[in-house]
Amino acid sequence: MHKTTIHKIEIIPIEIALTEPFVISKGALTHARNTVVKIYNTDGTYGTGECCPYRSIHGETQTGTVAFARELAKNLLGEDPREIRKHIALMDKMIVGNASVKCAFDMALYDLVSKMDGLPLYAYLLGDKSKKIYTDNTVSLLEKEIMAEKALKFKEMGFPVLKVKLGERPAKKDVERIQAIRKTIGKDLPLRIDANQAWNYAEAKYALQAMADFNIEHCEEPIQAGNISDQRRLVVESPIPVMADETVFNHKDAALVIRESAADSFNIKLGKSGGITNAMKIAGLAQACDMYCQVGSFSESRLGITALVHFDMAWDNIIFHDLDSPLMLSEDPVIGGMEYGKDWQVTVTDDPGHGADFDPVFLQKFEMMTIK
Numbered sequence: 068m069h070k071t072t073i074h075k076i077e078i079i080p081i082e083i084a085l086t087e088p089f090v091i092s093k094g095a096l097t098h099a100r101n102t103v104v105k106i107y108n109t110d111g112t113y114g115t116g117e118c119c120p121y122r123s124i125h126g127e128t129q130t131g132t133v134a135f136a137r138e139l140a141k142n143l144l145g146e147d148p149r150e151i152r153k154h155i156a157l158m159d160k161m162i163v164g165n166a167s168v169k170c171a172f173d174m175a176l177y178d179l180v181s182k183m184d185g186l187p188l189y190a191y192l193l194g195d196k197s198k199k200i201y202t203d204n205t206v207s208l209l210e211k212e213i214m215a216e217k218a219l220k221f222k223e224m225g226f227p228v229l230k231v232k233l234g235e236r237p238a239k240k241d242v243e244r245i246q247a248i249r250k251t252i253g254k255d256l257p258l259r260i261d262a263n264q265a266w267n268y269a270e271a272k273y274a275l276q277a278m279a280d281f282n283i284e285h286c287e288e289p290i291q292a293g294n295i296s297d298q299r300r301l302v303v304e305s306p307i308p309v310m311a312d313e314t315v316f317n318h319k320d321a322a323l324v325i326r327e328s329a330a331d332s333f334n335i336k337l338g339k340s341g342g343i344t345n346a347m348k349i350a351g352l353a354q355a356c357d358m359y360c361q362v363g364s365f366s367e368s369r370l371g372i373t374a375l376v377h378f379d380m381a382w383d384n385i386i387f388h389d390l391d392s393p394l395m396l397s398e399d400p401v402i403g404g405m406e407y408g409k410d411w412q413v414t415v416t417d418d419p420g421h422g423a424d425f426d427p428v429f430l431q432k433f434e435m436m437t438i439k
């Protein structure tokens with residue numbers, strides 16, 4: 068095979084306003100300040116990746132991702148894009164953590180190499196396009212009456228399941244939120260809840276037991292991330308399955324949680340694992356242990372979510388799909404890629420790569436850094 072190399076990388080910090088603030092227990096978000104990476108190959112192809120550094124979860128900022136991206140880009144010039152594992156190892160050698168910015172490069176590389184092979188990304192990942200994927204929609208953490216109103220609106224819009232943000236101490240108010248939602252929307256539509264680490268063991272145990280009969284699929288990250296011993300107790304005592312989110316960034320975290328029986332399932336996000344390479348390892352570990360997974364995101368545009376859907380298609384143990392972040396953005400700057408269909412089914416195209424790209428007119432609004 069004729070060897071081609073990376074000859075140019077563009078880094079573009081973008082900003083998209085949210086339609087309304089997205090509120091979780093860790094605070095409110097009003098704008099998605101994401102970083103776009105485009106990697107160009109000497110054969111004329113390019114790949115695009117996106118990350119959404121979420122300060123209160125990643126400890127990364129947009130400014131920081133751009134600074135590291137510039138440094139990393141210089142080191143990738145002249146390299147063979149196909150050697151993704153080598154490039155991931157380089158990133159990990161250059162800086163520990165920083166999963167968000169690493170995800171943008173990993174995503175751009177997978178887009179590029181699957182394009183080079185003329186394959187849609189799901190096929191490159193040995194995925195199955197016949198898999199049916201339906202997204203939830205998320206209710207922000209607000210006063211219970213407003214949350215019930217929003218839940219009803221989403222139910223009327225036809226979403227097959229709703230995700231509800233919780234996380235207040237005492238947790239009695241969170242139980243009242245779920246009671247109010249159920250009173251308004253009835254019992255049939257499944258809910259999934261997410262406390263984003265807000266409770267402690269006692270509050271979580273109380274809340275999860277009090278919500279046992281409310282048709283809740285699982286609870287994400289009930290207590291502080293990394294508190295493995297209390298998480299293990301909750302897994303035993305909670306009538307609602309416990310899903311690890313912030314506790315499991317990457318495959319090493321997943322291995323620890325499995326060894327310690329500290330969760331029933333994982334929420335995989337490319338922005339936590341550092342991209343597809345390591346997300347595959349989490350899904351594989353879970354599959355070997357017969358555990359279910361969810362895919363989720365931060366405030367990525369339709370481009371980042373498109374890559375996530377291709378990944379989703381490669382794993383039959385991913386049965387929960389939280390793919391609603393593009394619905395919260397005030398504009399859609401992406402051409403091609405995933406689409407929402409009937410009953411909020413999510414589909415992708417058979418275009419080579421992930422099939423999504425940013426509208427060049429949109430990108431022109433922002434400062435672009437070119438490394439070549």
Ligand SMILES: [Mg+2]
Pocket residue numbers: 261263287288312313334
């Ligand atoms: Mg979560």
